[in-house]
Amino acid sequence: MTQFAGATETFVFAAAANVWSMTADGTDVRREVTPPDQDSLRLDGTWPGGYLYHRGTAPAQLVIGSIPILLPSNGGLIERIAVSPDKRYAIGFAGTTVVRVDITPAGLAPSAVLLLGSIDGGDVWFPRGAPLARAAPTPRVDAPAVRYAFALGGNIWTMGADGVASVLRTGASNAQTQRRFNVPLPLWSPAGDRILTVESLGTGASALQLIPVTIDRTGKVTRLTALSSVAPAVAWSPDGSFIAAVALPASPQDPSILLSELNVRVVSLDGVLGQSIPGREVTWTKPGMFVLSNGTIRANDRARDEQAIELWAGTQKRTVTTVARIVGDARAQAPSVTKGITSVSNITAAADGTFAAARVAFLGTTATPFLVLMRASDGAATQYVLGDRIADEAWSPARPLIGYTITLGGQGILGTPQEAKPVATVRDPASGAVIAEVDGRFAGWSPDGAWFYIATTGGLYARPLAGVALVRVSGIGVPVSITKP
Incomplete structure (x- = not known):
């Protein structure tokens, strides 16, 4: 039996591949509904006219009630969900993200929108008129008009200048690569038409092996399987026609890697192997x-x-x-x-x-x-x-300036003197001079190098290299890869 999913007068739970309810004193047990597919299931929450669940053997989520409704997968696996009182949308937890699922008048749920990232807490509706969560506001007109890519909650996302994010590649589709490995930031190609990252070769034992993949703006994935295992960090050629990856004889965590002689391999975008460099x-x-x-x-x-x-x-x-x-x-x-x-x-x-x-x-x-x-x-x-703790190194695309994060302080509780303090730093490598220091993680450069980005718990901010004013561009505070819109 799964944990109680919650209702107003009764408890609702899943057991024996059915959804049941009972009163608080343990009596009046009733079968609420029988799912269309008889399999083990996990009850995720209530839904107008039914219940939200996913099968134990598959990540796809269904709403069961008067008719079965398949929930959108672009927000990831929704673990908990609460429907607004007017039944126009629902707010759910998908890993460490909060997503909004819009509900049509017919009761369908065609899409999900990312609202917040890096969260932890309960889902509840306040008994007042103001909504608990809002969609990200349109950024100010002086913010750069760009497109972002980032990893969050096990998924790869893309986001426009309006601050609205959508899933480009779900963790469920690649054996949860982003959760299994410390994978570098997805990288936009020089032309900005696709991103480069790595993901698991397959499931089972092969889930521990990484391969390069490219994903275009429509979500089309090209898996470059000519290399059966590579190191997590991969690189674009300056013209975007090739990639470079370090080929491995085993999974990246295998102890034999330290003892092995490795090679950098050049791979074309259609998967043809080229030059090999020790x-x-x-x-x-x-x-x-x-x-x-x-x-x-x-x-x-x-x-x-x-x-x-x-x-x-x-x-x-x-x-x-x-x-x-x-x-x-x-x-x-x-x-x-x-x-x-x-x-x-x-x-x-x-x-x-x-x-x-x-x-x-x-x-x-x-x-x-x-x-x-x-x-x-x-x-x-x-x-x-x-x-x-130095991380997030990234070079300006316009001139030799490096941005990075250096974290100061200890591992103490937030708000105390022992709190760890990340500082986004921009430095001139020629002179060693610090050009800028801002509280938060260094999160990337604009395509023209005129702006740099800072990720904080309050969101993602842009700052002109020649100025000091911060412009909030999103409520999602994570490092990003950035290209032209």
Whole structure:
């Protein structure tokens, strides 16, 4: 039996593949309705004239009452739902999001709209005229006219300048990839016609293997299965005609990955494999691909050694710098022994290839990790940013400026002095100067590089690089990938 789904005078519950009700004293048990498909089911909530449920063997949700109604899937699996008193719409929880389901006069529910993200709480209607949740307002006229893509609640979403989001790819359709893995932000192509991300190869054991996928604006998915397992971070070529991914011999979490010699593979948009380059990470810029080399590994090492950051232009390779050079600088504050414990990750670079960045950590030590910014022409490190929690690195598409999040403070309760405080930071890698600092996570750049975005618990905000005023563009405060509308 599932938990009580709730009603006014009686309890309503699911058992033995039927919906039942009973009075509060446990008497007068009645079969309310028999679902059209006799299977195990979970009761999700009440609905005008019936009840909302989903089958135990399938994520599709139905309303059962006078007629069966299939609920929209573009909002994800709705776990709890409450219908407005006027029965014109319903508000439901779908993972960590709040969605609104509009109800037609005929009682049908053709679409769902994302209202809020990153929520946790009960669903209830206030006994007053004002609605509990409102659709996101139209942004101010001075906000950039762009289109967003982001991941939230296990789904991939797209959103226009009006702040109304819709699901582009549900978690139920890809073995809940976004929940299983720490997947980087979906990336718009240079032309803005599709996004690039990764998702599970299949179900069962193959759900642990990731493959590249592209999704166009209509939701059409192209799964690039020529590579049966790749690292989560994938990259577009500057012209958008190819992608680059690190091919893996097993799932990303498999311990054998550390011991394996990996290769960066170039793949066309129709899935044809191209160039292979030895390496463990890749980012693609106009001059070529920045690749983290394999280096060497010894038994019992926690990280690989003798690695370098290389720039590949076609088949020509140039070493930009070595990891030994990076950690040998006094600004790195490295421990006395670094061999076998120096972990390098998250290689990124400016679009014009003039600067690059990497995260470095010393595993099993108390040494502070750091983000290093380096000049590509000679490999010189221009800035070391020390911090335990650095994330969300993104380069301006217009000029060499990097945005990132550095989180200060502890893990304390919100509103206390120990509260963790993320700070969105924009920095010039040439001089090391901080251009801007704003409370919140760094959330992305506008296509022209004139604005940057900040994600907070209060929503998503845009700020002009040359100004200080914040413009609220959405109630959904998460990092976003941004393209032209």
